[in-house]
Amino acid sequence: MSVEKPRVSRLEPYLSRSEPAPTLLKMLVGVQLAGIREDAGHSQEQAARLLGFSPAKLSRIEAGKGRKPPTEADVRAYGTGEYEASLLLQLLRRANEPGWWQRYDKRLMPEWFDRLVGLQEAATAIRTFEIQYVPGLLQTSAYARAVVERGLPAAPAREVERRVELRMRRRQLLERTDAPQLWAVVDESVLLRVLGGREVMREQLEHLVTMAQKPHVTLQIVPLDVTHASAPVIPVTYLRFGGSDLPDVVYLEQIRSATFLEDQDETEEYRVALDRLADEALNPRESLDLLRDTMKQRYAQ
Numbered sequence: 001m002s003v004e005k006p007r008v009s010r011l012e013p014y015l016s017r018s019e020p021a022p023t024l025l026k027m028l029v030g031v032q033l034a035g036i037r038e039d040a041g042h043s044q045e046q047a048a049r050l051l052g053f054s055p056a057k058l059s060r061i062e063a064g065k066g067r068k069p070p071t072e073a074d075v076r077a078y079g080t081g082e083y084e085a086s087l088l089l090q091l092l093r094r095a096n097e098p099g100w101w102q103r104y105d106k107r108l109m110p111e112w113f114d115r116l117v118g119l120q121e122a123a124t125a126i127r128t129f130e131i132q133y134v135p136g137l138l139q140t141s142a143y144a145r146a147v148v149e150r151g152l153p154a155a156p157a158r159e160v161e162r163r164v165e166l167r168m169r170r171r172q173l174l175e176r177t178d179a180p181q182l183w184a185v186v187d188e189s190v191l192l193r194v195l196g197g198r199e200v201m202r203e204q205l206e207h208l209v210t211m212a213q214k215p216h217v218t219l220q221i222v223p224l225d226v227t228h229a230s231a232p233v234i235p236v237t238y239l240r241f242g243g244s245d246l247p248d249v250v251y252l253e254q255i256r257s258a259t260f261l262e263d264q265d266e267t268e269e270y271r272v273a274l275d276r277l278a279d280e281a282l283n284p285r286e287s288l289d290l291l292r293d294t295m296k297q298r299y300a301q
Helices: 005-009 012-016 022-039 044-051 055-063 072-077 082-095 111-122 141-151 157-175 198-212 264-280 284-298
Strands: 125-130 181-187 217-222 236-240 249-253 258-261
Touching: 005 082, 012 022, 012 082, 022 055, 022 082, 022 111, 044 055, 072 082, 111 157, 111 236, 111 249, 111 258, 125 264, 141 157, 141 198, 181 264, 198 217, 198 284, 217 264, 217 284, 236 264, 249 264, 258 264
Parallel strands: 125 181, 181 217
Antiparallel strands: 125 236, 236 249, 249 258
């Protein structure tokens, strides 16, 4: 199986990223290897037999999943030429460099959450819908602490603080010069649900007002009187990446696990649902007005 230089040459700029972005790099390598296989006219099942891989291993490599990237032997088994192999292996060496979030222990960073944070770090656009809490990337430390304590009432204080620290570190994503576009749609009930006390809520809403005025952040509120809102029943995070090499990804979180959707038909359904929900929500200016009114009427000092 071989490939022309233009396919992988697009990946050279990723070698000079300041952050290693291991999740992104594993996905990019996987997409390229899948393209090499498809150019040779092989299905995943056929290629797995030819390469001596299990179908699960081949699928994992081409999806860029798992904590560990594929090995040099895995890449060369695809029959890559020297240029292709050299570039892909350089990317994989970078993928072996841990991202900042991978320095946290697995109790705080299980594999599914490691994948989410890695995807967010690499995304150019993040869309999210929340029906119960302020989106994590927009939380203050006091509000995050209240969320953690509510979700893990038996957790020791040290663990709570580590989880809050992790969330605040994730929030720095929005302060980068190359910050992704964040488009958050939030149910109005989130603004009314008191977590941590009224002072905590006032600080949180003030932070939302500040963030909503940044050029790369769009915040919309779905008011309670919109009874026909077509809102999903669970939080949704939709991630888009630069260029045409990577598919959009939808992240759906459960209590102790998560689902990642990458099939275009599935992700398109969620994109349409988020578009429809944004149409039903207050526009960004009206949402800012509602935030300020709620602060005055419910959380005034």
